Amino acid sequence: xxxxxxxxxxxxxxxxxxxxxxxxxxxxxxxxxxxxxxxxxxxxxxxxxxxxxxxxxxxxxxxxxxxxxxxxxxxxxxxxxxxxxxxxxxxxxxxxxxxxxxxxxxxxxxxxxxxxxxxxxxxxxxxxxxxxxxxxxxxxxxxxxxxxxxxxxxxxxxxxxxxxxxxxxxxxxxxxxxxxxxxxxxxxxxxxxxxxxxxxxxxxxxxxxxxxxxx
Amino acid sequence: xxxxxxxxxxxxxxxxxxxxxxxxxxxxxxxxxxxxxxxxxxxxxxxxxxxxxxxxxxxxxxxxxxxxxxxxxxxxxxxxxxxxxxxxxxxxxxxxxxxxxxxxxxxxxxxxxxxxxxxxxxxxxxxxxxxxxxxxxxxxxxxxxxxxxxxxxxxxxxxxxxxxxxxxxxxxxxxxxxxxxxxxxxxxxxxxxxxxxxxxxxxxxxxxxxxxxxxxxxxxxxxxxxxxxxxxxxxxxxxxxxxxxxxxxxxxxxxxxxxxxxxxxxxxxxxxxxxxxxxxxxxxxxxxxxxxxxxxxxxxxxxxxxxxxxxxxxxxxxxxxxxxxxxxxxxxxxxxxxxxxxxxxxxxxx
Numbered sequence: 001x002x003x004x005x006x007x008x009x010x011x012x013x014x015x016x017x018x019x020x021x022x023x024x025x026x027x028x029x030x031x032x033x034x035x036x037x038x039x040x041x042x043x044x045x046x047x048x049x050x051x052x053x054x055x056x057x058x059x060x061x062x063x064x065x066x067x068x069x070x071x072x073x074x075x076x077x078x079x080x081x082x083x084x085x086x087x088x089x090x091x092x093x094x095x096x097x098x099x100x101x102x103x104x105x106x107x108x109x110x111x112x113x114x115x116x117x118x119x120x121x122x123x124x125x126x127x128x129x130x131x132x133x134x135x136x137x138x139x140x141x142x143x144x145x146x147x148x149x150x151x152x153x154x155x156x157x158x159x160x161x162x163x164x165x166x167x168x169x170x171x172x173x174x175x176x177x178x179x180x181x182x183x184x185x186x187x188x189x190x191x192x193x194x195x196x197x198x199x200x201x202x203x204x205x206x207x208x209x210x211x212x213x214x215x
Numbered sequence: 216x217x218x219x220x221x222x223x224x225x226x227x228x229x230x231x232x233x234x235x236x237x238x239x240x241x242x243x244x245x246x247x248x249x250x251x252x253x254x255x256x257x258x259x260x261x262x263x264x265x266x267x268x269x270x271x272x273x274x275x276x277x278x279x280x281x282x283x284x285x286x287x288x289x290x291x292x293x294x295x296x297x298x299x300x301x302x303x304x305x306x307x308x309x310x311x312x313x314x315x316x317x318x319x320x321x322x323x324x325x326x327x328x329x330x331x332x333x334x335x336x337x338x339x340x341x342x343x344x345x346x347x348x349x350x351x352x353x354x355x356x357x358x359x360x361x362x363x364x365x366x367x368x369x370x371x372x373x374x375x376x377x378x379x380x381x382x383x384x385x386x387x388x389x390x391x392x393x394x395x396x397x398x399x400x401x402x403x404x405x406x407x408x409x410x411x412x413x414x415x416x417x418x419x420x421x422x423x424x425x426x427x428x429x430x431x432x433x434x435x436x437x438x439x440x441x442x443x444x445x446x447x448x449x450x451x452x453x454x455x456x457x458x459x460x461x462x463x464x465x466x467x468x469x470x471x472x473x474x475x476x477x478x479x480x481x482x483x484x485x486x487x488x489x490x491x492x493x494x495x496x497x498x499x500x501x502x503x504x505x506x507x508x509x510x511x512x513x514x515x516x517x518x519x520x521x522x523x524x525x526x527x528x529x530x531x532x533x534x535x536x537x538x539x540x541x542x543x544x545x546x547x548x549x550x551x552x553x554x555x556x557x558x559x560x561x562x563x564x565x
Contacts, residue, residue, distance in 0.1 A: 065547065065551045065553075066500075066561065068547055069543060069544045069547035069548060069561060070540065070543075070544055070561060072277070072281075072540075072543060073277065074281070074318075074334065074335040074336075074337065075314075075335075077331075077334070077335050078314070078317070078318040078321060078322075078335045079321075081318065081321035081322050081324070081325055081327055081332075081335075082317075082321040082324075082387055082391075084325050085325075112439045112440075112441060113435050113436060113439040113441055114388060114441065114445065114449070117321075117386070117387055117388055118317075118321070118387070118388065118391060119317070119388060119391030119392050119394070119395050119449075120431070120432060120435060120449065121391075121392070121395040121428055121432075121449075121451070122313070122314055122317060122391070122395060124500070124503060125431065125435060125499035125500045125502075125503040126500045126503070128435065128499065129498075129499070129500050
């Protein structure tokens, strides 16, 4: 056990620390509640987007396979050369209860007919439809990347806050209380000893006084 | 040129095309391996054996049918060597040259690996495999155009004319449209000078193709809410029935439904009978499928046309192309386990 000075000053300090720790615990609990509420809000939109993405992915995959079957995979690959380009996204951040979460710039990747970079005369509507569905999927994936990252960060913040609350509630506060109790007991014990000693001294003094008078 | 001999040879080749009952057999095969085994009983055997060295499964079939298509077109072209007929038939096969040049330009623009570009080429046109390999070796778009010009390939003309705009904007669409429109304009101008039946037959098919391309462009532009003035830039001129004015008035309808009304009482009125759900969903591929079927049927029906004309080779080229497409559709649908009904819908029936 840590060396504690069983003094009244120390007791006052320990009581102040207990009060501070309890205040901190309450604040962290409130933060955790708010984070959990935010977490569930985000989770709802993530699960919606997830199921939407699954559907969209199936539709896009089907469109691609049909285009490959009818138009020949080499025609598709050739069209993909024309449309291939990098994607630049602007990512900013915001704070949710002190948790930094990303905000990804909302860009529309669904392109119009003449924006894909190939001539529509040699590219069928089936390829266009497959491209369009994958572009829509990309839109959704980027939105989902934002919300899923927020969800992950909120989740780890909730875990961390819960650990802090637990540490305060189950380790720090009981330890401080135990120390304060120890100091109280020690002070009381010392008081009783002092009292006993004083009584003893008083008795001795009185006995000496009586002996002096008798002699 | 001796049409009687050439067309007799081509009709003999036609007899080796897969008939409906054979396609049914292919549809009923349970997997790719049994499909390959069945195809090995046909003229595709040689190419399947060659492709089997490097590829397996669906890729083996696709490579084999692609090579067989190229070989067949070369055989037809060799039969017709010399004279006006050869130049007319070359006009049809040039579409593969245009497609190959576009693929090379696309690949060069993004600095794609040359072997990847080569994999996407189908040397069924005038530019053979050696020429295409040389083009693919060029370092950039400009070098490809320069080499085409050096060889005196006519398709270098629209590319050279529009290269400046491409280098300013970096938009390959400029070159691709120039190439596409040049292909049709050049073909029509070459046919204009000839007054023969052959020229008339080929022109009829080309004009139908231009009409179909323009109708598809109109429908796609309406669906994507493209401005009329912008869409007009991408129409192909040359059709007497669907000139710029008529296409613009169809565009002005503003909706797919409205555009279809303009097509009533035209040869393309069959697309107005497409189920309402496709019209509401603006599913262009459904219209496209019908338009493509119409073109294929029209081209293949030339088999019953004048037996001593270019009608027979044209019909054969389209029939062979359709057969290859159908085999690919069946094979692809086998590996992704598409329901039989959907598979049959995807097939181009002639």
